[in-house]
Amino acid sequence: MRKAGLLSIITATALMASGYKIPETSSNAVALGAATIAHNHENADASYYNPAKMVFMKDTNHLEVNLMYIGLDKIKYEGTVSGAGPSTWNLESEKEDFLVPSLHYVSPKLGDNGARIGVSVVVPGGLSKRWQSVPANNFAEEFSLEIVEINPTVAFQVTDKLGFAFGFRVIDTKGVVNNAYYDMEGDSTDYGYNLALAYQPTSDLELGLTYRSNINLNVNGTTTKVLAGNNGGVDVSVPLPAALSVAAAYTLPSDTTIEVVYEKTFWSAYNSLDFSFEDPTANIALGNSIEKDWKDTNAFRLGVTQELTDLTIMAGLVIDQTSAPERTVGFELPGTDTRSVALGGRYKINETFDFGVSALYSVHKSRTVQNDTLDGEFTEGNVLLVSAGLGYKF
Numbered sequence: 001m002r003k004a005g006l007l008s009i010i011t012a013t014a015l016m017a018s019g020y021k022i023p024e025t026s027s028n029a030v031a032l033g034a035a036t037i038a039h040n041h042e043n044a045d046a047s048y049y050n051p052a053k054m055v056f057m058k059d060t061n062h063l064e065v066n067l068m069y070i071g072l073d074k075i076k077y078e079g080t081v082s083g084a085g086p087s088t089w090n091l092e093s094e095k096e097d098f099l100v101p102s103l104h105y106v107s108p109k110l111g112d113n114g115a116r117i118g119v120s121v122v123v124p125g126g127l128s129k130r131w132q133s134v135p136a137n138n139f140a141e142e143f144s145l146e147i148v149e150i151n152p153t154v155a156f157q158v159t160d161k162l163g164f165a166f167g168f169r170v171i172d173t174k175g176v177v178n179n180a181y182y183d184m185e186g187d188s189t190d191y192g193y194n195l196a197l198a199y200q201p202t203s204d205l206e207l208g209l210t211y212r213s214n215i216n217l218n219v220n221g222t223t224t225k226v227l228a229g230n231n232g233g234v235d236v237s238v239p240l241p242a243a244l245s246v247a248a249a250y251t252l253p254s255d256t257t258i259e260v261v262y263e264k265t266f267w268s269a270y271n272s273l274d275f276s277f278e279d280p281t282a283n284i285a286l287g288n289s290i291e292k293d294w295k296d297t298n299a300f301r302l303g304v305t306q307e308l309t310d311l312t313i314m315a316g317l318v319i320d321q322t323s324a325p326e327r328t329v330g331f332e333l334p335g336t337d338t339r340s341v342a343l344g345g346r347y348k349i350n351e352t353f354d355f356g357v358s359a360l361y362s363v364h365k366s367r368t369v370q371n372d373t374l375d376g377e378f379t380e381g382n383v384l385l386v387s388a389g390l391g392y393k394f
Helices: 002-014 027-031 051-056 280-286
Strands: 062-072 075-081 089-092 096-106 116-122 126-129 142-157 162-178 183-199 205-212 215-224 232-240 243-251 256-265 272-277 289-291 297-307 311-320 338-348 353-364 367-370 374-380 383-393
Touching (some): 027 353, 051 116, 051 183, 183 232, 311 353, 338 383
Antiparallel strands (some): 096 116, 142 162, 183 215
């Protein structure tokens, strides 16, 4: 159990962007539950959610800066823990609070073909989870992960109704692990790509498709306070999986737009976890392969937008699945299915500036777990997002 626990801690750290991924990286995306693939509201976040939509935007510079608060409620666990006696434990994690900035930009048309360039700097995942009480802190006393993505894109207008875009993803990762057995720090810079299509067959109907590639996070770190062996380096490679989104939006005569999004994340790429420790003794004790066997997940997103004279009102609903099968669930990443509701608005101050505020509340379903380490139930752990964004056109 000790070996599996130690390895799973690092796994969760390296994969925090997925297990605690943040699909919402702008004020509009928070308000709509990230149902922003087919329809765009002349906002610069199109450069991230569907850069092909940039070709249909007004011919000017679009810039948006956002600041988002993320509040993670305590996760509670009631049950037994292998190696900690037959007692039933009542444990809870620490509450977590974060401020996350983001930036999006879309250029004017470049040349006669109407090409556009976009750049997004976002935090697509990360956060942390801390358990201060025994025995949970043996597995996850503290671990945190910073992930920053820089995503430049270019879009081309194929026809007056069809746009195509591709982009280059740069993922910078920094992680810290502290537990009862050793401390670890690691970092990584890895690369991928994204593709997008936008099709507007009529003025009322919009279709969108996006694909973000799999990226292997090749994390290189150093360890201290190693229980088995000396301090030294450790390498691990884990997938940040590919994701496909298909969306359709329809605008009613009342200027009400309804968008539905189907999102598939290809977590089946995460079959096993392999570590390589620089110290031979540590490598013998900890450097084995652990089966993960995660599954592909489906998310369904619904967004509703009501356009008024200078005010836009938005609401969203999200149904999402967990990727981790029961036998791999632990304190470091107690994944559960979620249901989220969202609400927000955007006000046009003048022809140059607009301002948006929004909130999303995600409810985590309780999960009963029975595996080699745990026999009990995880509850609570809900998430609150509050976002504010300023748009600037020039």
